[in-house]
Amino acid sequence: MSILGLREFHPFEAAGRRYVYLVPSAAVFALDDCSEAVLKELDAGPRAAADLAQDLGARFDRAEVSDTIAELQRVRLLGEVDKPSAFAPGASADKKGLSPPATPKIVPLRPVPLQTLVVNVTNQCNLACTYCYEYGEDKIVDTENGQQPKFMSEETARESVEFALRESRENRHAHITFFGGETLMNFPVLKSTIAYARRRAAEVGKDIDFSLTTNATLLQPDVIEFLASERVGVTISIDGPEDMQDKFRVFNNGQGSYAMAAPKIKALLARHRSRPVGARVTLTKQTLDVRRIYKHLSEDLGFWEVGFAPVTTAPGRDYAISDGGFDHLLEQFRALATEYLEASLQNRHHGFSNVRETLQEIHQGHAKAYPCGAGIGLMGVSTDGRVALCHRFAGSDDHGLGTVRDGVSWPKQQAFLDAHHVSNKTDCATCWARPICAGGCYHEANTRYGSTERPNLHYCEWIRGWTHTCLEIYGELAARNPGFLRQFDDQPTERVS
Amino acid sequence: MKHLTAINRKAARMEEVTRTEASRPEGAKDVVALQQGPPQQPEPPHIPNGCSLVFSPGWEADRNGGTAGLCQPVERDLFDCHMGCFWPAQVPDQLNHAPDWTAKCAAAQKDWRKIDLIFPDEKK
Structure with a gap:
């Protein structure tokens, strides 16, 4: 049976609605009661899908829970714990069952137009x-x-x-x-x-x-x-x-x-x-x-x-x-x-x-x-x-x-692109804000730490x-x-x- | 999707992609490589059919460094490879035993599922 765990995201609330910001895709979704309940259940650690449906049975019917789980899996909010993330095939999950966060390293293969x-x-x-x-x-x-x-x-x-x-x-x-x-x-x-x-x-x-x-x-x-x-x-x-x-x-x-x-x-x-x-x-x-x-x-x-x-x-x-x-x-x-x-x-x-x-x-x-x-x-x-x-x-x-x-x-x-890709910045690998920050200004890093390759940890x-x-x-x-x-x-x- | 609402543009794009996945019956897997989805890259200039003789870039990467525009959609190999390129594709013997094996397949990219399976004639 497949054991489900949370993937990387950042939750936030506004106007009485609950939202998630997905990492590394940078997509924003609004949650309904059932999807929020599933995420909350999994916050304590990975669970089997069937157990989830059982535990949430008092509030939601079984079909609804499994529908929700399918949707959450499709957008990579959840993943199977024993299956490594597609972007880090060699790595295994940590104790909490979270898949290792990673950003795929895709470097342009030919010159990009200058804007x-x-x-x-x-x-x-x-x-x-x-x-x-x-x-x-x-x-x-x-x-x-x-x-x-x-x-x-x-x-x-x-x-x-x-x-x-x-x-x-x-x-x-x-x-x-x-x-x-x-x-x-x-x-x-x-x-x-x-x-x-x-x-x-x-x-x-x-x-x-x-x-x-x-x-x-x-x-x-x-x-x-x-x-x-x-x-x-x-x-x-x-x-x-x-x-x-x-x-x-x-x-x-x-x-x-x-x-x-x-x-x-x-x-x-x-x-x-x-x-x-x-x-x-x-x-x-x-x-x-x-x-x-x-x-x-x-x-x-x-x-x-x-x-x-x-x-x-x-x-x-x-x-x-x-x-x-x-x-x-x-x-x-x-x-x-x-x-x-x-x-x-x-x-x-x-x-x-x-x-x-x-x-x-x-x-x-x-x-x-x-x-x-x-x-x-x-x-x-x-x-x-x-x-x-x-x-x-x-x-x-x-x-x-x-x-x-x-x-x-x-x-x-x-060589510059290869050395400065966000996936090289190990400090950024666990940060939910990396899709938007990616380590910050090169010049700032150079002034602060003496190297453009460093993330701006300050x-x-x-x-x-x-x-x-x-x-x-x-x-x-x-x-x-x-x-x-x-x-x-x-x-x-x-x-x- | 019923339980998640896409809010920003990236989320809308993800929803679009997952909608096609969701429309299949549960558990059904399909052959992804043979599907003709929406074009993933702008239409490149026309490149003639065929393999290395016309210097098309081969199997590993397309002209843009990706894999979306490889020289041939694989299903087209069925025709191009066995007729034009002498690539040893495993297809029926069209000259002697199975002249009509592609009769129901007008366009390989669309109709590849209709291609007949040919079994050896056991009576002989």
Whole structure:
């Protein structure tokens, strides 16, 4: 007789309904009373199917229980204990009868079309933010005294365009994100590159679009006019109201940048209506008041969307967020996510982009083999035309894949994919959040642990807590306003921060 | 499914796949490799029938590195291998003893179940 045990899943409740998030498939199902009862019975340990039907006989009839068991087996919520999981045929079940969790290691066998090329048009910046990953204490490339030019030449920029179009392969669409340093310090090259790229894309029959990230201090009227008329997507790095912004986002002389940035942001938001403008906030130990930051950026300045990311740093820095800080951060995120939920239930816009992005991933149900598109659908180019995993590694020899002139090396890319697959990360093998996290940012891991291959263990609790919150919001919306979720049917564009 | 409700898109896709499994009578197993399900990959450019002479990629992997588009659906081997490729497929002798063994099978991929089983004539 077959003995049944639970497979991997994460249960959650919302709007009075019970749900499960399946691992590693990333599917979300709602349970009825009978399926919940079966799962509860099996929580104590594996049982024979016949015994289950007997024990539940007082509440459900036999046929109903066996129907339910069949359904649960079909979606791999249950499995036969003596049969190993299909993805780990050699492994045997543990004491509790749980099949060993595993994610199948499927590595692309041929180059994947490039979706986004991040072009670092300069490595210079007019600000001197203390925590900067490019210039600060944790930098990995010597941008000041290194070999690379301070500004990308027009020629290298054009070669980058050719590279992006070529590597987009069978895709009709290509996307270029301009990055820095401070991107707008090389505005002339940016401007001519967009014109060149539009012409070349039309010649080869592709669509191309553009975005950039800036600190807003150089948004002169002619720049704003250009960005608006050319429909360039803009993300602004800003940390909140004046007292928070000026803690770390300072000029070389230590003077804060808020007074210069804020009026320019207002001018941009007033003119640039062709694409939504987002704010990107770096959170530090000293600036953790998420709700206040959000309120200021969305209401006082008028940003359409605000996204938050904890600062990337080695653990000892005085702005590094501690374990307690992450708990506090999660509370704050939860409070703001509740606001998002309330707005979404009434079909009102709310610009907390972290929750929107996570909902999109939950809705699609992608089970990620890699935490992000770096080195697959996304790459970064340094000012001298070298191609690396992403913009954060641009110019680093250790993380290079090739050059825009000679192309990237597929064997190198394959070696990268082979070494960074989530199934290599043993710490992640027992985590239910791995379909969505897959170990987290390579650059963060490199800064924290000295290797891109390591999972980011310092924020596991935070990721699980946050994913659980977003699952609850997703479940709430699925029950109370399912039409709202339809906007997530389309694939997202890759976010760059 | 009655007891589970698919909520996200992945769950809906899983339900779609399991629906076909569930529609079979309980305990019935079928020959999976011979089924013509919905195409798993976009239609590749046409590749002529046949084996290695036309450089089709063989048995291990298809052009995309998967197994969904192998050079021949196996049921087509019944015809192609014994007539065109001289692959020693075990099929009846169409010239002498069983000229009509495929008469009810107009299209192998659809009608392979209707192919007659041929037994040696014991009277002779």
